[in-house]
Amino acid sequence: MDCVTGESEMCFLFRQWRVDVIGASGTLYEGEKFSLQFRFTQQYPFNSPEVMFVGDNIPVHPHVYSNGHICLSILSEDWTPALSVQAVCLSILSMLSSAREKVKWGKYPQFIRFWRKWYLC
Numbered sequence: 001m002d003c004v005t006g007e008s009e010m011c012f013l014f015r016q017w018r019v020d021v022i023g024a025s026g027t028l029y030e031g032e033k034f035s036l037q038f039r040f041t042q043q044y045p046f047n048s049p050e051v052m053f054v055g056d057n058i059p060v061h062p063h064v065y066s067n068g069h070i071c072l073s074i075l076s077e078d079w080t081p082a083l084s085v086q087a088v089c090l091s092i093l094s095m096l097s098s099a100r101e102k103v104k105w106g107k108y109p110q111f112i113r114f115w116r117k118w119y120l121c
Helices: 009-015 085-097 109-117
Strands: 016-022 033-039 050-054
Touching: 016 085, 033 085
Parallel strands: none
Antiparallel strands: 016 033, 033 050
């Protein structure tokens, strides 16, 4: 099996994971089940995995787009090879837990102005 080139079907299975997480107690997402898809490129662990919410239950959150993409710094510029899948999942759960209300990104004008001025994830 040649996982370096990623040509075999078995290698593809190793490069794409689905992880189910449950919203933490005492938060807006308490008990809700979410599925995360992890895709590992050949540059992993030097580059972050591609992580997004998939399935029918994508959380409504300012840092989660309706297509499941997640705006989280450790998935881009703050990535380090020392981070594990568990650490990424905990960071995502922490992000969800910090929400004070369930709002979509861009609902409020200040979100739009901020991102337009600086950058889009």
